Amino acid sequence: MQPAFRKVVIFGVGLIGGSFALALRKAGAVGEVVGFGRSATTLQQAKQFGIIDRMGEDVAHEVADASLVLLATPVAQMADIFMRIAPHLGAHTLVTDGGSTKSDVVVAARTNLKDRIAHFVPAHPIAGAEQSGPAAALEELYQGKKVVLTPLPENSKEAVARVRKAWELCGAMVSELTSQQHDEVFAAVSHLPHLLSFALVHDLAQRDNRDQLLSFAASGFRDFTRIAASSPEMWRDISLANREALLQEVKRYADELYVVYQALQNNDAAKLEEIFSLAREVRSAWTQQ
Amino acid sequence: MQPAFRKVVIFGVGLIGGSFALALRKAGAVGEVVGFGRSATTLQQAKQFGIIDRMGEDVAHEVADASLVLLATPVAQMADIFMRIAPHLGAHTLVTDGGSTKSDVVVAARTNLKDRIAHFVPAHPIAGAEQSGPAAALEELYQGKKVVLTPLPENSKEAVARVRKAWELCGAMVSELTSQQHDEVFAAVSHLPHLLSFALVHDLAQRDNRDQLLSFAASGFRDFTRIAASSPEMWRDISLANREALLQEVKRYADELYVVYQALQNNDAAKLEEIFSLAREVRSAWTQQ
Known part of the structure; x- marks a missing residue:
């Protein structure tokens, strides 16, 4: 059987992104996980901990055939990532995030994804922890926790359902609100x-x-x-x-x-x-x- | 060997008063514990739990030969108790309390103990808990906890030292501040x-x-x-x-x-x-x- 998500690309392989990858792996729901991050050390750690299969090198190449892209960096870095991935998103590539505010992330996404905005289904996993970094990632972090999706008018029902599925496969209880x-x-x-x-x-x-x-x-x-x-x-x-x-x-x-x-x-x-x-x-x- | 406190009289045999009695007993520091309270049921429970040896009947009689009297009722009831015990305090009977405010308790004590005010060494044990009543009392409640004494100018050094000793025998770390x-x-x-x-x-x-x-x-x-x-x-x-x-x-x-x-x-x-x-x-x- 094919995994639900053939290839997942994660920007930011710390607590939020790392736990997402580990949880999808545990659920047998992901084929390959590719990680991007600001430091090679962090990415190497993430590989060691079994969070990612490999470090990404070329954003354009990696997102073109990805099933799902997760932005799990600080919110302030997301605008830049949206800009870098926008031209290369595959027809079926969905994007979600782990930011704890949503209106500002949506503005950043609209500004930079432009006509690809329908690919992005915003999310906020309510699962803080004292620790951060790949070493803090836990496959059970989202188990029984809430994740709020704030779907956009441009999102298709299928896109929302598929992003919801990803978070549910992590063990989360998913609900929906508007960004505001x-x-x-x-x-x-x-x-x-x-x-x-x-x-x-x-x-x-x-x-x-x-x-x-x-x-x-x-x-x-x-x-x-x-x-x-x-x-x-x-x-x-x-x-x-x-x-x-x-x-x-x-x-x-x-x-x-x-x-x-x-x-x-x-x-x-x-x-x-x-x-x-x-x-x-x-x-x-x-x-x- | 004589216990440090031959007879202790406790008004209010709940969490604060009950734990005080249990801790002194455990330390082998008390001969007899006599309890007063507003309900016979509570006092019976306190006896069952080994907090008090017997229920007091006559305040005048019980405080006359007591080594130590503890007021562990809500602060609002203390004025009345000070008034009732004032005329009967023995020459060597000391009084302390467990109220979490001090200036108001000192006013109530001065007003009602009058020329016996030197008997009273105010105390605040910093040991709250969610539960209350005799069933919540624990012999280790004060272990390692802070107790603040707010000695009065009228207190003799010996009186302060003896009340300090009682709380220390309960396992508490005692410090001193003014009431204000x-x-x-x-x-x-x-x-x-x-x-x-x-x-x-x-x-x-x-x-x-x-x-x-x-x-x-x-x-x-x-x-x-x-x-x-x-x-x-x-x-x-x-x-x-x-x-x-x-x-x-x-x-x-x-x-x-x-x-x-x-x-x-x-x-x-x-x-x-x-x-x-x-x-x-x-x-x-x-x-x-």
Whole structure:
């Protein structure tokens, strides 16, 4: 039997791209995996770890007969890759990505893929991890995790179904949103919490008595600030990429905080309890999907 | 050999009080433990679990010859207990507490213990847990955990040393702050994060699309909001008890958030990276004591 994807080309063979390749391999769903990356060392590691069969040399040649191309680099590098692959995409070559913002990736894709835009089905795998690089790649990374597709009006049903299939073969649960919906949702449930956590630690970090303060921080602080240890470069890029939606969220949060502030200032015990109770109720009912 | 504390009287035999008793027992440091509580059922459970030797009936009688009295009830009930024990404290009976705010407890103690205030050495064991009640009590709860004493000017050195000894026998690492220092420190590293986490979930909870939003929330959200599942009543009381310091912290945080907002609005990549980097550096260097 032919594998579902004869040839997969991956740009960026780290956590996201490497895990994608390993998962497709495990599912017996890929014939050959070719990797591109910015450093020969990384690509050699990826080959050693069994992520790729070989390093790509000529982009034009490799993407022409690829079944699927995955862009798993930082979002800032994607425009350039779209530009390089655009003229060479085969008639049946599909493209997807692993970026955690979508509107900006779609703009980059439209600008550079131009009339080949229908080949691109954007995706966001919700599977972060502390580590990065090929050594961090795991064949089970996407198992039971969510992947959001944000299909474009130009995509054929078949193209969307085939990209969905690839992520499902990795073990993911795939859902669909528009790019704008996607970015609004993730501004609220991911980007805003990261910003708030960074802000808290940054505020403490600037104080004269920060060592004393931190020496008394306990498990509540530990959990609340775990995401403040995330990559500054990555979160700078995500924040700017999703700037509009995130600005709205920060504004909205500042209003909410003012409501809490006022309740406290007015010694309004009932209001505080109402706020905390609703939060507790909703948080307790939530279990990670 | 005589145990370090011949007789210990505990008001509130739940997580904090129960664990204190179990830990002292394990250390062979207590002769007899007598419990008071608001419900006979709870006290019976505490007896069953080996936390107390017997339920107290007459406060006057029990505290007169006690070595140590622990107030481990919600802070709101402490004023009444101070009032009830004040006239009966033996010459050598010391009193400590397990409240997570200190200035308000000290006010309640001064008001009600009056000229017996020197007997009271305030304490805050930093050992929260999700569970409460006698069934949640653990002999190792305080093992390696911090306990902050906030001694009063009236306390003798011996009184402070003896209360310190009791908490150390429970396995805790004891340090000292003034009540005001204590409340400022915990407003910053504990009470503020709780308020911020409650506020985020409360904000999401009020939206029409909250189910959709929550369905895409992942591990970052999970960690950031874990403390939003804390007890609303307890955090209402803590917030109000430490109102002044907490209002200052919320104000300060709102200013910090505005700095982040402006950096984002101005597309100031360097500023965002600077904020995130300092936060990451400080958070990564921090390990829970």
